[in-house]
Amino acid sequence: MRKILVASTNPGKLKELREMLAGGIEWVGLSDFPNVGEIEEDGKTFAENARKKAIGYAKATGLWTLADDSGLVVDALNGQPGVKSARFSGVKEANRGLIDHKNMAKVLKLLEGVPREKWTARFMCCLCLASPEKVLIETSGKLEGVIIDKPAGENGFGYDPIFFVPESNKTVAQMTSEEKNAISHRGNAIRSLRTYLEKIL
Numbered sequence: 001m002r003k004i005l006v007a008s009t010n011p012g013k014l015k016e017l018r019e020m021l022a023g024g025i026e027w028v029g030l031s032d033f034p035n036v037g038e039i040e041e042d043g044k045t046f047a048e049n050a051r052k053k054a055i056g057y058a059k060a061t062g063l064w065t066l067a068d069d070s071g072l073v074v075d076a077l078n079g080q081p082g083v084k085s086a087r088f089s090g091v092k093e094a095n096r097g098l099i100d101h102k103n104m105a106k107v108l109k110l111l112e113g114v115p116r117e118k119w120t121a122r123f124m125c126c127l128c129l130a131s132p133e134k135v136l137i138e139t140s141g142k143l144e145g146v147i148i149d150k151p152a153g154e155n156g157f158g159y160d161p162i163f164f165v166p167e168s169n170k171t172v173a174q175m176t177s178e179e180k181n182a183i184s185h186r187g188n189a190i191r192s193l194r195t196y197l198e199k200i201l
Contacts, residue, residue, distance in 0.1 A: 001026050002201060007057045007067035012157040020181055020190045036060045046126040049083060054130035062132055070125035070186060072159045076118040077110055104162050119147040123185040127193050137196045141188025
């Protein structure tokens, strides 16, 4: 069975990937490699960061590595938080839920005074699968929506509670994991990846 490292310590991401990419692969996370140093995400795009992480961790562990970089792009904020989505509020904190809360609060604060019809946004995700020698697959996906002024829903993570999808009439945090995976930016990127992955396994 092929063992693939997911370059993340985020349990939410690991769960989504396992649910959507099962079949004949043993998925492991960065928490299984406590001695591997963190690779800095200093790229200017989601694709650059995903590539850097995939190649770096593949070389460090000798395993095929799947890395994603994803985040929220808000039109009225010139594309912020973008590649800084996970650390937008600058809070250094072990509690992921608290960081998510502060990140959402910062986005809403910056949108104060902006007409509501301009609160359009999208979630973007770039995935890269690499071996220690080379990049094997790169895919991307997105989900269009609008920001709302009060968090709603208990599911998901990150900015899900303030990201409303008009077609579904729900925030991403109000969706079941099945509903979310069917339309999400990561879901779309993973479906593309799965097609290619089946060919090379």
